[in-house]
Amino acid sequence: MIRVVLPAHLRTIAGVVGEVRLSVEGAVTQRSVLDALEEAYPALRGTIRDHATQLRRPFVRFFACEEDLSHESPDAVLPDAVTSGAEPFVVLGAMAGG
Numbered sequence: 001m002i003r004v005v006l007p008a009h010l011r012t013i014a015g016v017v018g019e020v021r022l023s024v025e026g027a028v029t030q031r032s033v034l035d036a037l038e039e040a041y042p043a044l045r046g047t048i049r050d051h052a053t054q055l056r057r058p059f060v061r062f063f064a065c066e067e068d069l070s071h072e073s074p075d076a077v078l079p080d081a082v083t084s085g086a087e088p089f090v091v092l093g094a095m096a097g098g
Helices: 008-014 030-040
Strands: 002-005 020-022 060-064 089-093
Touching: 002 030, 008 089, 020 030
Parallel strands: 002 089
Antiparallel strands: 002 020, 060 089
């Protein structure tokens, strides 16, 4: 099982408490995790990735094993610790302002 940590506002939209656990078929990549997340929680479609391009939305970041994976290829395989469920895949809303 893949563990996914969502920011509070996305947990509210999805109607979940705490982290989400997902089963992912095949290679565990950002794309496959987000596909499984959106399939399990359709209300999240378009909140993390753009509907048309499937690209990460601005001000959304992805982390795993204390590394920022936001600019990695969506098809790059996630670290073994994520695929084994030892570490979560973290979706984080970035802050901006002045």
